[in-house]
Amino acid sequence: MTIRVLIFGSLARELSCKDIAVDVAESATVRDVNQALAAKHPSKASFFQSARLAVNHAFAAPSSPVQQGDEVALIELVGGG
Amino acid sequence: MTIRVLIFGSLARELSCKDIAVDVAESATVRDVNQALAAKHPSKASFFQSARLAVNHAFAAPSSPVQQGDEVALIELVGGG
Amino acid sequence: MSVLVRILDGALSSQRLPHVLNPAPTTEQVGATLVFEGIVRANEQGRAIRALSYEAYEPMATNALTELARDILHKHALIAITVEHSRGEVLAGERSFRLAIDSPHRKEALAAMDEFIDRMKRDVPIWKSPIYI
Amino acid sequence: MSVLVRILDGALSSQRLPHVLNPAPTTEQVGATLVFEGIVRANEQGRAIRALSYEAYEPMATNALTELARDILHKHALIAITVEHSRGEVLAGERSFRLAIDSPHRKEALAAMDEFIDRMKRDVPIWKSPIYI
Numbered sequence: 001m002t003i004r005v006l007i008f009g010s011l012a013r014e015l016s017c018k019d020i021a022v023d024v025a026e027s028a029t030v031r032d033v034n035q036a037l038a039a040k041h042p043s044k045a046s047f048f049q050s051a052r053l054a055v056n057h058a059f060a061a062p063s064s065p066v067q068q069g070d071e072v073a074l075i076e077l078v079g080g081g
Numbered sequence: 082m083t084i085r086v087l088i089f090g091s092l093a094r095e096l097s098c099k100d101i102a103v104d105v106a107e108s109a110t111v112r113d114v115n116q117a118l119a120a121k122h123p124s125k126a127s128f129f130q131s132a133r134l135a136v137n138h139a140f141a142a143p144s145s146p147v148q149q150g151d152e153v154a155l156i157e158l159v160g161g162g
Numbered sequence: 163m164s165v166l167v168r169i170l171d172g173a174l175s176s177q178r179l180p181h182v183l184n185p186a187p188t189t190e191q192v193g194a195t196l197v198f199e200g201i202v203r204a205n206e207q208g209r210a211i212r213a214l215s216y217e218a219y220e221p222m223a224t225n226a227l228t229e230l231a232r233d234i235l236h237k238h239a240l241i242a243i244t245v246e247h248s249r250g251e252v253l254a255g256e257r258s259f260r261l262a263i264d265s266p267h268r269k270e271a272l273a274a275m276d277e278f279i280d281r282m283k284r285d286v287p288i289w290k291s292p293i294y295i
Numbered sequence: 296m297s298v299l300v301r302i303l304d305g306a307l308s309s310q311r312l313p314h315v316l317n318p319a320p321t322t323e324q325v326g327a328t329l330v331f332e333g334i335v336r337a338n339e340q341g342r343a344i345r346a347l348s349y350e351a352y353e354p355m356a357t358n359a360l361t362e363l364a365r366d367i368l369h370k371h372a373l374i375a376i377t378v379e380h381s382r383g384e385v386l387a388g389e390r391s392f393r394l395a396i397d398s399p400h401r402k403e404a405l406a407a408m409d410e411f412i413d414r415m416k417r418d419v420p421i422w423k424s425p426i427y428i
Binding site: 087089090094135138154 | 350352354355358416417418419420421422423424
Protein backbone atom coordinates (compact mmCIF):
# COMPACT_ATOMS: atom_id res chain seq x y z
CA MET A 1 0.00 0.00 0.00
CA THR A 2 1.04 3.64 -0.46
CA ILE A 3 1.30 5.92 2.58
CA ARG A 4 1.68 9.67 2.12
CA VAL A 5 3.70 10.99 5.05
CA LEU A 6 2.97 14.66 5.75
CA ILE A 7 6.04 16.85 6.29
CA PHE A 8 6.37 20.40 7.60
CA GLY A 9 8.70 23.28 8.35
CA SER A 10 12.26 23.38 7.08
CA LEU A 11 12.07 19.78 5.82
CA ALA A 12 9.09 20.64 3.61
CA ARG A 13 10.91 23.73 2.34
CA GLU A 14 14.07 21.78 1.65
CA LEU A 15 12.26 19.04 -0.29
CA SER A 16 9.79 21.52 -1.86
CA CYS A 17 6.80 19.35 -1.07
CA LYS A 18 4.17 18.73 1.60
CA ASP A 19 4.34 14.95 1.80
CA ILE A 20 6.46 11.94 0.86
CA ALA A 21 4.77 8.89 -0.64
CA VAL A 22 6.25 5.52 0.38
CA ASP A 23 5.23 1.97 -0.48
CA VAL A 24 5.01 -0.48 2.44
CA ALA A 25 3.48 -3.91 2.97
CA GLU A 26 -0.13 -4.25 4.14
CA SER A 27 1.04 -5.40 7.58
CA ALA A 28 3.48 -2.51 7.92
CA THR A 29 4.42 -0.83 11.17
CA VAL A 30 5.59 2.69 11.92
CA ARG A 31 9.16 1.35 11.85
CA ASP A 32 8.61 0.12 8.29
CA VAL A 33 7.45 3.61 7.26
CA ASN A 34 10.60 5.12 8.79
CA GLN A 35 12.74 2.60 6.88
CA ALA A 36 10.91 3.32 3.62
CA LEU A 37 11.46 7.07 4.11
CA ALA A 38 15.16 6.48 4.77
CA ALA A 39 15.46 4.28 1.65
CA LYS A 40 13.87 7.01 -0.44
CA HIS A 41 16.23 9.70 0.88
CA PRO A 42 19.59 7.98 1.47
CA SER A 43 21.37 11.28 2.15
CA LYS A 44 19.07 11.77 5.16
CA ALA A 45 18.72 8.12 6.12
CA SER A 46 19.62 8.47 9.79
CA PHE A 47 17.23 11.39 10.20
CA PHE A 48 14.30 9.49 8.67
CA GLN A 49 15.08 6.26 10.51
CA SER A 50 14.65 7.94 13.91
CA ALA A 51 12.15 10.69 13.02
CA ARG A 52 9.00 10.64 15.15
CA LEU A 53 5.81 9.80 13.29
CA ALA A 54 2.25 10.54 14.30
CA VAL A 55 -0.55 8.26 13.14
CA ASN A 56 -3.99 9.84 13.11
CA HIS A 57 -2.79 12.82 15.14
CA ALA A 58 -1.02 10.98 17.95
CA PHE A 59 2.64 9.98 18.29
CA ALA A 60 2.97 6.29 17.46
CA ALA A 61 5.50 3.74 18.73
CA PRO A 62 7.76 2.05 16.14
CA SER A 63 5.84 -1.20 16.57
CA SER A 64 2.40 0.34 15.95
CA PRO A 65 0.58 -0.89 12.84
CA VAL A 66 -0.14 1.45 9.94
CA GLN A 67 -3.22 0.90 7.82
CA GLN A 68 -4.45 2.17 4.48
CA GLY A 69 -6.21 5.50 5.07
CA ASP A 70 -4.27 6.39 8.23
CA GLU A 71 -2.99 9.96 8.36
CA VAL A 72 0.74 9.74 8.95
CA ALA A 73 2.82 12.83 9.74
CA LEU A 74 6.50 13.35 10.44
CA ILE A 75 6.81 15.48 13.59
CA GLU A 76 10.36 16.68 14.08
CA LEU A 77 10.60 20.09 15.65
CA VAL A 78 13.66 22.26 15.74
CA GLY A 79 13.18 25.02 18.25
CA GLY A 80 9.53 25.93 17.63
CA GLY A 81 7.70 28.50 19.81
CA MET B 82 26.48 56.61 73.78
CA THR B 83 22.92 55.38 73.31
CA ILE B 84 21.90 53.84 69.98
CA ARG B 85 18.24 53.22 69.21
CA VAL B 86 18.02 50.19 66.96
CA LEU B 87 14.87 50.20 64.80
CA ILE B 88 12.96 46.90 64.68
CA PHE B 89 10.14 45.73 62.42
CA GLY B 90 7.69 42.97 61.62
CA SER B 91 7.07 40.09 63.97
CA LEU B 92 9.96 41.10 66.25
CA ALA B 93 8.40 44.54 66.78
CA ARG B 94 5.02 42.93 67.47
CA GLU B 95 6.53 40.43 69.90
CA LEU B 96 8.42 43.10 71.86
CA SER B 97 5.59 45.64 71.46
CA CYS B 98 7.95 48.42 70.45
CA LYS B 99 9.53 50.04 67.41
CA ASP B 100 13.11 50.23 68.62
CA ILE B 101 15.55 48.93 71.22
CA ALA B 102 17.90 51.37 72.96
CA VAL B 103 21.37 50.04 73.81
CA ASP B 104 24.38 51.66 75.41
CA VAL B 105 27.72 51.18 73.66
CA ALA B 106 31.17 52.80 73.83
CA GLU B 107 31.98 55.82 71.64
CA SER B 108 34.28 53.67 69.49
CA ALA B 109 31.65 50.96 69.05
CA THR B 110 31.26 48.76 66.00
CA VAL B 111 28.23 47.03 64.56
CA ARG B 112 29.39 43.87 66.35
CA ASP B 113 29.22 45.75 69.67
CA VAL B 114 25.65 46.78 68.94
CA ASN B 115 24.74 43.14 68.23
CA GLN B 116 26.33 42.10 71.54
CA ALA B 117 24.51 44.83 73.44
CA LEU B 118 21.18 43.73 71.93
CA ALA B 119 21.92 40.11 72.91
CA ALA B 120 22.80 41.14 76.46
CA LYS B 121 19.53 43.05 76.74
CA HIS B 122 17.46 40.07 75.55
CA PRO B 123 19.23 36.95 76.84
CA SER B 124 16.36 34.68 75.76
CA LYS B 125 17.05 35.71 72.12
CA ALA B 126 20.80 36.14 72.45
CA SER B 127 21.79 34.00 69.47
CA PHE B 128 19.27 35.75 67.23
CA PHE B 129 20.53 39.22 68.17
CA GLN B 130 24.20 38.24 67.96
CA SER B 131 23.87 37.29 64.29
CA ALA B 132 21.04 39.61 63.21
CA ARG B 133 21.92 41.82 60.23
CA LEU B 134 22.08 45.52 60.99
CA ALA B 135 21.83 48.39 58.55
CA VAL B 136 23.58 51.69 59.34
CA ASN B 137 22.18 54.72 57.56
CA HIS B 138 20.11 52.55 55.23
CA ALA B 139 22.81 50.16 54.07
CA PHE B 140 23.80 46.74 55.43
CA ALA B 141 26.93 47.16 57.56
CA ALA B 142 29.74 44.65 58.26
CA PRO B 143 30.33 43.63 61.91
CA SER B 144 33.55 45.64 61.97
CA SER B 145 31.93 48.89 60.73
CA PRO B 146 31.99 51.79 63.18
CA VAL B 147 28.76 53.18 64.63
CA GLN B 148 28.58 56.85 65.55
CA GLN B 149 26.21 58.99 67.54
CA GLY B 150 23.35 60.04 65.25
CA ASP B 151 23.61 57.04 62.90
CA GLU B 152 20.31 55.41 62.01
CA VAL B 153 20.66 51.73 62.93
CA ALA B 154 18.02 49.17 61.92
CA LEU B 155 17.72 45.44 62.47
CA ILE B 156 16.88 43.83 59.12
CA GLU B 157 15.88 40.22 59.58
CA LEU B 158 13.28 39.09 57.09
CA VAL B 159 11.22 35.94 57.34
CA GLY B 160 9.63 35.23 53.98
CA GLY B 161 8.56 38.74 52.95
CA GLY B 162 7.04 39.47 49.48
CA MET C 163 -8.69 23.83 38.03
CA SER C 164 -8.96 24.95 34.45
CA VAL C 165 -7.13 24.71 31.15
CA LEU C 166 -7.74 26.93 28.12
CA VAL C 167 -5.86 26.45 24.84
CA ARG C 168 -6.27 28.58 21.71
CA ILE C 169 -4.42 28.63 18.40
CA LEU C 170 -5.17 31.96 16.76
CA ASP C 171 -4.57 33.44 13.31
CA GLY C 172 -1.80 36.04 13.22
CA ALA C 173 -0.26 37.99 16.09
CA LEU C 174 -1.74 37.72 19.57
CA SER C 175 -3.43 40.82 20.91
CA SER C 176 -1.52 42.78 23.53
CA GLN C 177 -4.68 42.55 25.60
CA ARG C 178 -4.82 39.91 28.24
CA LEU C 179 -7.61 37.40 28.24
CA PRO C 180 -10.20 38.41 30.80
CA HIS C 181 -9.29 35.50 33.09
CA VAL C 182 -5.53 35.97 32.83
CA LEU C 183 -4.15 38.11 35.63
CA ASN C 184 -7.78 38.27 36.66
CA PRO C 185 -8.82 41.25 38.81
CA ALA C 186 -10.80 38.72 40.84
CA PRO C 187 -8.65 35.58 40.94
CA THR C 188 -10.44 32.31 40.31
CA THR C 189 -9.99 30.96 43.80
CA GLU C 190 -8.73 32.05 47.18
CA GLN C 191 -5.77 29.74 46.74
CA VAL C 192 -4.07 31.73 43.95
CA GLY C 193 -0.94 33.26 45.41
CA ALA C 194 1.11 33.63 42.23
CA THR C 195 0.27 34.48 38.65
CA LEU C 196 2.93 34.17 36.00
CA VAL C 197 2.57 35.27 32.38
CA PHE C 198 5.10 34.59 29.67
CA GLU C 199 4.89 36.17 26.23
CA GLY C 200 7.07 35.22 23.30
CA ILE C 201 7.78 38.06 20.88
CA VAL C 202 9.15 37.67 17.36
CA ARG C 203 12.66 39.10 17.31
CA ALA C 204 13.90 41.11 14.34
CA ASN C 205 16.77 38.67 13.78
CA GLU C 206 16.89 34.95 13.18
CA GLN C 207 20.37 33.39 13.28
CA GLY C 208 21.97 36.74 12.56
CA ARG C 209 19.77 37.64 9.58
CA ALA C 210 17.16 40.40 9.64
CA ILE C 211 13.60 39.09 9.31
CA ARG C 212 10.31 40.76 8.59
CA ALA C 213 8.16 38.08 10.22
CA LEU C 214 7.89 34.47 11.27
CA SER C 215 5.31 32.22 9.69
CA TYR C 216 3.87 29.55 12.00
CA GLU C 217 2.38 26.34 10.69
CA ALA C 218 0.29 24.22 13.06
CA TYR C 219 -0.64 20.63 12.28
CA GLU C 220 -4.23 20.50 13.41
CA PRO C 221 -6.03 19.04 15.29
CA MET C 222 -2.88 17.46 16.73
CA ALA C 223 -1.39 20.81 17.75
CA THR C 224 -4.41 21.84 19.82
CA ASN C 225 -4.75 18.32 21.26
CA ALA C 226 -1.07 18.17 22.21
CA LEU C 227 -1.15 21.62 23.84
CA THR C 228 -4.26 20.67 25.80
CA GLU C 229 -2.79 17.37 27.00
CA LEU C 230 0.46 19.09 27.93
CA ALA C 231 -1.40 21.79 29.88
CA ARG C 232 -3.46 19.19 31.77
CA ASP C 233 -0.39 17.15 32.60
CA ILE C 234 1.58 20.19 33.84
CA LEU C 235 -1.44 21.45 35.80
CA HIS C 236 -1.71 18.20 37.76
CA LYS C 237 2.01 17.58 38.13
CA HIS C 238 2.67 21.01 39.65
CA ALA C 239 -0.70 21.30 41.46
CA LEU C 240 -1.58 24.51 39.62
CA ILE C 241 -4.96 26.22 39.57
CA ALA C 242 -5.19 27.35 35.94
CA ILE C 243 -3.23 27.37 32.70
CA THR C 244 -4.04 29.47 29.65
CA VAL C 245 -2.11 28.99 26.42
CA GLU C 246 -2.35 30.99 23.21
CA HIS C 247 -0.23 30.37 20.11
CA SER C 248 -0.26 32.10 16.76
CA ARG C 249 -0.44 30.44 13.40
CA GLY C 250 0.33 32.18 10.12
CA GLU C 251 2.39 35.32 9.85
CA VAL C 252 3.54 37.31 12.91
CA LEU C 253 5.62 40.45 12.31
CA ALA C 254 8.84 41.20 14.19
CA GLY C 255 7.94 42.88 17.50
CA GLU C 256 4.58 41.13 17.72
CA ARG C 257 3.51 38.36 20.11
CA SER C 258 3.23 34.78 18.92
CA PHE C 259 2.87 32.91 22.20
CA ARG C 260 1.40 33.51 25.64
CA LEU C 261 1.35 31.18 28.65
CA ALA C 262 -0.39 32.24 31.86
CA ILE C 263 -0.25 30.21 35.06
CA ASP C 264 -2.24 30.65 38.26
CA SER C 265 -0.68 28.78 41.16
CA PRO C 266 -0.80 28.74 44.95
CA HIS C 267 2.96 29.40 45.06
CA ARG C 268 5.70 30.96 42.96
CA LYS C 269 8.19 28.08 42.78
CA GLU C 270 5.67 25.70 41.23
CA ALA C 271 4.58 28.36 38.73
CA LEU C 272 8.16 28.98 37.57
CA ALA C 273 9.00 25.28 37.33
CA ALA C 274 5.76 24.59 35.45
CA MET C 275 6.42 27.39 32.96
CA ASP C 276 9.92 26.20 32.21
CA GLU C 277 8.79 22.59 31.75
CA PHE C 278 5.76 23.56 29.67
CA ILE C 279 7.79 25.53 27.13
CA ASP C 280 10.54 22.90 26.88
CA ARG C 281 8.01 20.15 26.24
CA MET C 282 5.99 22.29 23.85
CA LYS C 283 9.04 22.94 21.70
CA ARG C 284 9.69 19.20 21.60
CA ASP C 285 6.21 17.70 21.31
CA VAL C 286 3.69 20.17 19.89
CA PRO C 287 3.53 20.15 16.07
CA ILE C 288 3.97 23.86 15.33
CA TRP C 289 6.76 24.93 12.98
CA LYS C 290 8.13 28.37 12.33
CA SER C 291 9.69 29.68 9.13
CA PRO C 292 11.54 32.98 8.83
CA ILE C 293 10.39 35.52 6.28
CA TYR C 294 13.46 37.57 5.46
CA ILE C 295 13.37 41.25 4.63
CA MET D 296 18.27 48.89 29.42
CA SER D 297 15.93 50.25 32.05
CA VAL D 298 14.92 49.72 35.65
CA LEU D 299 11.77 51.06 37.29
CA VAL D 300 10.98 50.51 40.98
CA ARG D 301 7.88 51.71 42.79
CA ILE D 302 6.59 51.13 46.32
CA LEU D 303 2.90 52.00 46.30
CA ASP D 304 0.26 52.45 49.01
CA GLY D 305 -2.25 49.61 49.18
CA ALA D 306 -3.03 46.95 46.58
CA LEU D 307 -1.50 47.17 43.12
CA SER D 308 -3.86 47.92 40.27
CA SER D 309 -4.75 45.04 37.97
CA GLN D 310 -3.71 47.31 35.13
CA ARG D 311 -0.28 46.86 33.74
CA LEU D 312 2.08 49.77 33.60
CA PRO D 313 2.15 51.18 30.08
CA HIS D 314 5.66 49.88 29.47
CA VAL D 315 5.06 46.41 30.89
CA LEU D 316 4.08 43.91 28.22
CA ASN D 317 4.35 46.89 25.96
CA PRO D 318 2.35 46.77 22.72
CA ALA D 319 5.49 48.19 21.06
CA PRO D 320 8.41 46.50 22.83
CA THR D 321 11.27 48.76 23.86
CA THR D 322 13.78 47.26 21.48
CA GLU D 323 13.95 44.82 18.62
CA GLN D 324 15.89 42.46 20.88
CA VAL D 325 12.99 41.63 23.24
CA GLY D 326 12.05 38.01 22.60
CA ALA D 327 10.51 37.18 25.97
CA THR D 328 8.42 39.09 28.45
CA LEU D 329 7.70 37.56 31.83
CA VAL D 330 5.37 39.01 34.46
CA PHE D 331 4.95 37.67 37.97
CA GLU D 332 2.24 38.88 40.31
CA GLY D 333 2.03 37.98 43.97
CA ILE D 334 -1.51 37.81 45.33
CA VAL D 335 -2.46 37.79 49.02
CA ARG D 336 -3.86 34.37 49.84
CA ALA D 337 -6.82 33.99 52.17
CA ASN D 338 -4.80 31.80 54.52
CA GLU D 339 -1.57 32.33 56.37
CA GLN D 340 -0.15 29.26 58.06
CA GLY D 341 -3.54 27.61 58.14
CA ARG D 342 -5.42 30.56 59.62
CA ALA D 343 -7.92 32.65 57.65
CA ILE D 344 -6.78 36.21 57.11
CA ARG D 345 -8.55 39.34 55.95
CA ALA D 346 -5.42 41.09 54.68
CA LEU D 347 -1.68 41.41 54.94
CA SER D 348 -0.10 44.62 56.14
CA TYR D 349 3.26 45.48 54.54
CA GLU D 350 5.79 47.68 56.25
CA ALA D 351 8.67 49.08 54.17
CA TYR D 352 11.74 50.62 55.77
CA GLU D 353 12.35 53.60 53.51
CA PRO D 354 14.42 54.79 51.75
CA MET D 355 16.36 51.55 52.22
CA ALA D 356 13.58 49.41 50.70
CA THR D 357 13.44 51.40 47.45
CA ASN D 358 17.23 51.63 47.29
CA ALA D 359 17.65 47.89 47.86
CA LEU D 360 15.03 47.01 45.22
CA THR D 361 16.69 49.34 42.73
CA GLU D 362 20.17 47.94 43.36
CA LEU D 363 18.84 44.40 43.12
CA ALA D 364 17.07 45.16 39.84
CA ARG D 365 20.21 46.73 38.35
CA ASP D 366 22.35 43.82 39.45
CA ILE D 367 19.96 41.20 38.03
CA LEU D 368 19.56 43.20 34.80
CA HIS D 369 23.28 43.14 34.15
CA LYS D 370 23.94 39.63 35.38
CA HIS D 371 21.27 38.09 33.12
CA ALA D 372 21.73 40.57 30.23
CA LEU D 373 18.09 41.65 30.39
CA ILE D 374 16.55 44.61 28.62
CA ALA D 375 14.17 45.95 31.27
CA ILE D 376 12.94 45.24 34.80
CA THR D 377 9.89 46.79 36.41
CA VAL D 378 9.12 46.17 40.09
CA GLU D 379 6.11 47.27 42.10
CA HIS D 380 5.52 46.41 45.75
CA SER D 381 2.68 47.41 48.05
CA ARG D 382 3.01 48.94 51.46
CA GLY D 383 0.19 49.13 53.97
CA GLU D 384 -2.87 46.91 53.87
CA VAL D 385 -3.63 44.58 50.97
CA LEU D 386 -6.82 42.49 51.15
CA ALA D 387 -6.88 38.75 50.41
CA GLY D 388 -7.23 38.25 46.65
CA GLU D 389 -5.46 41.51 45.84
CA ARG D 390 -1.99 42.02 44.33
CA SER D 391 0.92 43.10 46.51
CA PHE D 392 3.86 42.52 44.18
CA ARG D 393 4.59 42.64 40.47
CA LEU D 394 7.84 41.92 38.65
CA ALA D 395 8.05 42.31 34.88
CA ILE D 396 11.09 41.32 32.86
CA ASP D 397 11.88 42.01 29.19
CA SER D 398 14.65 39.78 27.90
CA PRO D 399 16.09 38.59 24.60
CA HIS D 400 15.44 34.98 25.65
CA ARG D 401 13.18 32.96 27.92
CA LYS D 402 15.76 31.04 29.99
CA GLU D 403 17.44 34.21 31.22
CA ALA D 404 14.07 35.76 32.07
CA LEU D 405 13.01 32.76 34.17
CA ALA D 406 16.35 32.49 35.95
CA ALA D 407 16.35 36.23 36.63
CA MET D 408 12.85 36.14 38.06
CA ASP D 409 13.62 33.28 40.42
CA GLU D 410 16.83 34.92 41.64
CA PHE D 411 15.22 38.35 42.00
CA ILE D 412 12.43 37.10 44.26
CA ASP D 413 14.75 34.93 46.39
CA ARG D 414 17.11 37.82 46.98
CA MET D 415 14.28 40.28 47.55
CA LYS D 416 12.85 38.10 50.31
CA ARG D 417 16.27 37.96 51.95
CA ASP D 418 17.63 41.48 51.44
CA VAL D 419 14.86 44.03 50.90
CA PRO D 420 13.49 45.50 54.16
CA ILE D 421 9.78 44.91 53.68
CA TRP D 422 7.86 43.00 56.34
CA LYS D 423 4.39 41.53 56.21
CA SER D 424 2.00 41.04 59.09
CA PRO D 425 -1.22 39.02 58.88
CA ILE D 426 -4.50 40.68 59.79
CA TYR D 427 -6.76 37.86 60.92
CA ILE D 428 -10.50 37.79 60.34
